[in-house]
Amino acid sequence: MVADGRDRRQDLGRLRAMCANDGSRLELLEAAFELGALHRDQPIDLAPFRQHVAAMAADVADLARRRGAVPERLAEVIANSYGYRGDSETYDDLRNADLACVIERRKGLPVALSILYLHVARAQGWESEGLAFPAHFLIRVTIDGPRYVVDPFHGGAVRDAGELRTLLRQLLGPEAELQLGHFDAVADRDVLLRLENNVRLRLARQEDWSGAARSLDRMLAIAPDRPELLFESGEINARLDKRGAAIAAFGRFLAIEGGQADPALRRRASELLQELRRGLN
Template sequence: MSGAPEHYDPEACARFLRELGASGERVLPIAEAALALASFERPRVAPRRYREHLGVLARDVGRHPGASGGVAEWVRALNEIILLKHGYSGDDQTYDDLQNANLMRVVDRRKGLPVALGILYMHAGRAQGWETVGLAFPGHFLVRLSAGPEQLILDPFHGGRICTAPELRELLKATTGSSSELQSEYYTPV
């Protein structure tokens, strides 16, 4: 598989994304894929500084004291670095603005949709070697961190809070309707 293009080249970006989709890999370089997609909207903007910023996020998380702890400490490290140090937040004022899905614009603005913030969390967590996945939760992107039997689900959009089963049920009902109930497939990695 070719690497992500250094400069915007529509053919190279499309080839990179096709190769990712066909790779069959269980864990994809999701942040690189998001930058390739973002470059279609911003063809004159070089992805280099965004890659560098992703590297800084990963480095800062790795240097956080919680990085050597358990899953709860990992969540604390991610939250303190991504949300507090670097100032990211969910954009609840202009939620439907397409900028909130473009990773380049999310980095520039420091706010975005749950999935865009989740990509930052997954990138920084995976850079540490942590099992970090996005979940197929209906209507709202969530991230799960795992180490053996220890697992925590967090919501990057709402301050990186750790979600309990009752909170997940409440979120599900708020996004899909009051008759909805939690199902095992909602915890499937995507």
């Protein structure tokens, strides 16, 4: 049975509470599990999935203790022992963005796999973070000083500068060059947003506007004050004739943006808000 509106609000409230700090560091695994649970109509028992990830973390700790703490230990356990890999064959399958499904299937999107790698690496006390590398999610792991770039989608490979340049050119074209900004750290909040954005984009491509609106609700639970999410929420809810939700989204957008937004976008939001309010009279 699909949860009623009150239950959905309660579930979104739990996700919102998990993301209530500055967002730089979250209980990323738990927040991703909660996000995935919101995709489902039925409750899911997450205990076996937590135990599974804990077992991987323990195996990495054992290997690091016996053979040395290096980033390759992540790949030895997660990719080699447990069989995780990127899903190149059915990349757009929505299950690739649901962490419980990723664990069941042992494959997923780069950002979903990265959440597992980040959690397991942090369980070792290794500083780990997502990177702003374009078009393909990577992580950085720091162990006793040295820093390494890890590619969870491709078996947890540790990438050097030459490999990263090759990857970038495969993604963006032969003239692309590595930039310092490609190695900026990504806050955990943005890792979660990127995970859910994969769902939103696929639903929008399918013209499942109700599903896309629910996806935006989840994104706004993670980042309630992101103007671009509020504006899009207003547009989609207006398309669905959910006037109250659209009015609330556009109103919040205008209140947050103040005078900082693009003037054309603010003007469009104001016009849409006026039209929606007139429609209520």
